[in-house]
């Protein structure tokens with residue numbers, strides 16, 4: 001009713017964007033899922049090394065919804081400089097594994113732990129909101145039934161064990177509607193979260209947001225390779241306690257990695273990654 005009135009007088013209130021972060025091991029289909037949602041197309045192969053931010057405006061439940069979606073690069077997730085900041089920036093998380101890859105399934109537990117750790121300020125549990133952070137668990141590649149290593153029942157069970165808000169089994173390749181349903185779920189979670197004042201962005205989230213916006217939104221994101229790029233002094237990943245707790249195997253893999261980094265600090269390897277419908 002109110003929005004119709006706004007439309008009539010040409011004053012459409014600016015919707016707050018819903019910030020979604022997609023995580024999961026390399027090759028599980030994170031980029032494919034996002035591109036399928038935004039373009040409706042299934043595109044075979046993508047550059048695996050880049051983190052990308054997409055914005056996309058779409059009508060859902062008679063509302064114009066502004067998505068800001070961060071597609072993380074699977075292989076940098078273990079040691080991304082800005083992982084903590086990215087997690088604080090996001091409102092909703094999509095955790096993707098491949099049903100043909102047990103490792104990617106098991107890694108979701110570790111990633112869920114990291115999300116909880118970084119969003120702990122929002123860890124609230126009420127009767128209406130029994131989950132701490134909205135995380136959607138997604139098993140992809142169900143078109144590859146013959147290579148299946150994780151059953152539907154196992155996926156559902158893990159979803160409950162981890163306290164995820166929803167579980168989807170999908171084939172990004174075969175079904176555009178299934179990809180859409182995942183983001184619709186994200187929107188539903190976000191909406192119910194926004195209605196609960198207790199679960200709104202905390203002040204520390206706003207800090208991350210400001211830094212994130214000034215550093216990387218809608219502009220080229222340089223990549224810096226090598227450990228030296230990750231030498232932020234206040235990273236909690238550095239603490240032994242964090243390392244021990246963050247990994248299901250009791251360690252975090254080390255080695256050279258690629259990190260999204262503030263544009264002012266490096267001008268190397270710029271990538272423009274702003275897609276709009």
Ligand SMILES: Nc1nc2c(ncn2[C@@H]2O[C@H](COP(=O)(O)OP(=O)(O)OP(=O)(O)O)[C@@H](O)[C@H]2O)c(=O)[nH]1
Pocket residue numbers: 024025026027028029030031032033043044045046047048049050072073074075140141142143144170171172173174
């Ligand atoms: N069979 C099948 N293949 C898929 C599906 N979704 C994605 N793929 C393929 O899986 C491969 C990896 O997909 P990506 O979207 O690049 O995976 P990613 O998780 O973004 O990988 P990183 O960028 O390395 O983290 C590509 O060859 C895709 O074509 C699916 O539903 N079914």
